[in-house]
Amino acid sequence: MKYKAQIAGLLIFALIGGGFFGVWHFFFKELFAGYKQDSALKDSLEATLKQMEDNFSGYKPELLIDEWQNMVQPWRNAREERAKFFNFGGWYDIEIKPQEDRILKFWYTEETNTMLMELYKKVYEKMGGYDRFPLDLRAMLNVPKEEDWSGQNVTKEQIDLSLRKLQFGIQISEFLLKANIGSLTTIAVWPRRFPEAHQQMLGLQTVGLNFTMTARDLVRFLESLRQEQRYFTVDALRVTYPYISYAGEPQLNVRLLLTQANYRPPHEESAPGAAVAGAPGAAFGPGGSPMVIPPREIDPDRITVKPEELGPVGRFWKWFKRTVLYMN
Structure with missing residues (x-):
């Protein structure tokens, strides 16, 4: 004591x-x-x-800034002038819009049927039948049908994306029909890519094609690509002639990779509020493909809230309770 x-x-x-x-x-x-x-x-x-x-x-800062801008602006002007050569020629453009009082899936089915009906009319006029043309162009282009969306709540963005994919395939088909192809077997649209070699300012769209064509028309077709007012390039070409005993003018079996390019301005020069650059088709510029993928839905159960950080006094009081007063 x-x-x-x-x-x-x-x-x-x-x-x-x-x-x-x-x-x-x-x-x-x-x-x-x-x-x-x-x-x-x-x-x-x-x-x-x-x-x-x-x-x-x-030195005066304003004079240095003016001199620097005078050096940079001609480069930008030249780039913008050359950028007109790189576009998709409106092959992704669509003018139809969903009607507000219609169910999207039903309206989409009617519109795609109408688009394909117009195409197959041109196929019949050019080829005299349908046996030398893909019978299910939607499946070949990976464009969904009404039954593919069974039980789903389809959005306008999904409708827009699917219609643009179908429109691109139709434009390719009409482009080949004008070139006098004998038959068309395959249209394979590759994923779009943005090479680092071009600082991701060019979106390259490659399409694999398999068709038959006479030698004369093939030469004309390749020459027309060279003289186009926009960018086309043939990345790969394979020509075979398996029908030696063919009675008419020889039909060559042609396989090629055809690539188009579309210019998009650098990210730092994009207008405020433009589409996100990582989205497919975002900031594709004139003649591009404004395809938009709907944002991923947020799961409220997976949202985590970061706890509020304690200040110096709060950290001291927490330490004092646990260390000195033996309290939790």
């Missing part, structure tokens, strides 16, 4: 010392560390400012 006062005094002294240590560790230590960082940043900025004053002494 005679040491009770000494023990109480030591505990009070320890509590006071612990309190001072906690205040310094959780409050003043962080302040001093921030002050050192700010002081180092101040010294660095002052050194940079002095270096810039020495380097640009006697």
Whole structure:
């Protein structure tokens, strides 16, 4: 009992010392560390400012900016002028819009049937039948049918994307019909790619084609591609002639990879509010494909809320409760 006062005094002294240590560790230590960082940043900025004053002494900033813009602007003008050569020629463009009072799936089915009916009329006029042309162009282009969306809530974005894919396939088919193909077997649309070699300013759309054509028409077709007012390139070409005993003009079996390119301005020059660059077809510029994939739905059950961070006083009180007062 005679040491009770000494023990109480030591505990009070320890509590006071612990309190001072906690205040310094959780409050003043962080302040001093921030002050050192700010002081180092101040010294660095002052050194940079002095270096810039020495380097640009006697020059007017506005004159330097004007001179730099005069050098850069001709490059931009030349790039924009050449960019007109890189477009898809409206092959993805559609003018039809869903009617507000119609169910989207039913309206979509009617519109795609109408588009295909117009195409197959041209196929019959050119070929005299349908046996030398793909009978199910939608399946070949991976364009969904009404039954593929059974039980789904179809959005306007999905309708728009599917119609543009079908429109692109129809334009390719009509392009080949005008070139006097004898038959068409395959249309394989590759995923669009953006090469780093072009700083992702060109979207390349490659299509694999398998058709038959006479030698004369093939030469004319390749020459017409070379003289087009927009970019076309044949990445691969294979020509075979398996029908040696064919009575008429020889029909060559042609397989080729045909690529088009579409210009899109750099991200830093895109207009505010433009489509996200990572989306397919976003910022594709004139003649491009404004295809949009609907945003991924958010699952409320998977949303995590980041806990609010405690300040210096809150961290000290939490440490004091757990360490000194033995409280959780």
